[in-house]
Amino acid sequence: MTEVPPRHPHGAPCWVSLLAHSLEATQDFYSQLFGWVFESTPQPFGAYVRATLNGRAVAGVGELPRDRHMAVAWTTYFGTEDADATAELIRDCGGTVGVGPLDADDAGRMAIASDPLGAVFGIWQPLRYDGVEVMGEPGSLAWNELVTRETSMVGKFYSAVFGFEPEAVVSADFDYLTLHLAGHPVAGIHGVGQALPRDRGSHWMTYFAVADTDDAARHVVELGGHVVRAPRDSAFGRLATVADPEGAVFTVIRTAH
Structure with a gap:
């Protein structure tokens, strides 16, 4: 069965x-x-x-x-x-x-x-398909994050529509909301102000887990894609923003744990 x-x-x-x-x-x-x-x-x-x-x-x-x-x-x-x-x-x-x-x-x-x-x-x-059947393993979905100008108004929108409990990161120079359901973090909203890409506007970023971020970024280039933002360390793991050969942007991340 x-x-x-x-x-x-x-x-x-x-x-x-x-x-x-x-x-x-x-x-x-x-x-x-x-x-x-x-x-x-x-x-x-x-x-x-x-x-x-x-x-x-x-x-x-x-x-x-x-x-x-x-x-x-x-x-x-x-x-x-x-x-x-x-x-x-x-x-x-x-x-x-x-x-x-x-x-x-x-x-x-x-x-x-x-x-x-x-x-x-x-x-x-x-109905017949529930959605993703694995998360966090290399090659699967790791996180979803909204990249937008500022978090306050749009955070209220998503909370009203989906019932999220937003939790703000307390920082003078970092505008970020973590969205929770039943006490568990499920997504994030990152307000980047004027750093929002002019060619993309507000957008949801898809994060995929990988075993090695640097190897994955090199592999993207070898396969005809390109690196949008080079591998770097973060509080959540080493990550890189890349694009496939048609220009679809996504992030690869090796989680810290």
């Missing part, structure tokens, strides 16, 4: 997904970087594959329609028990719902939205 993974609590990041121009080339890059194995998944909006690591789901990759010339980026999805009700709440709290809610075959119900400062995210109401 197959073990069913634990359900992600309402509001917790539960999935990450990438829309790419070349599905084949993108699969090749991430399979070599993280050891992912891909399997096709029926979707109403085009070709889509689920990435697995040792048989456990870690991420999704879809192919953009050929006539869509949009930036390629990873999208963080938050779990919800009712996608339609959450979409309505997003609108009521000053956000925008751009796609959906709609059924993703029989896997679940989803929508794509943006917060009041423009950061794009998804919501996922699971």
Whole structure:
């Protein structure tokens, strides 16, 4: 009997997904970087594959329609028990719902939205697929962090929509909120002020765990990607910000423990 993974609590990041121009080339890059194995998944909006690591789901990759010339980026999805009700709440709290809610075959119900400062995210109401089945192991999701101008207003938005309990980092020069659910940290919001990238604006950053940050950054370059911000040490582990060959930015991190 197959073990069913634990359900992600309402509001917790539960999935990450990438829309790419070349599905084949993108699969090749991430399979070599993280050891992912891909399997096709029926979707109403085009070709889509689920990435697995040792048989456990870690991420999704879809192919953009050929006539869509949009930036390629990873999208963080938050779990919800009712996608339609959450979409309505997003609108009521000053956000925008751009796609959906709609059924993703029989896997679940989803929508794509943006917060009041423009950061794009998804919501996922699971039916057949709960979301990621492993976190924190090399090659899997480690953390999700909103990079935005300042934390106060947008922090209230996410708390109102998903029920987060925000905890501020007390520092004169560091604007950061850790978002908790039932006492556990599940995501972060980093206010970077004028350092916000002009070409990206507010955005959710996906962190993937790796065994060695420096090796992973070198491997990204060897596979045709590039390093956005060189490997560096942090309170949470050594990390580097990188981009795949199509320009999708993500962070690799070797956790301190």
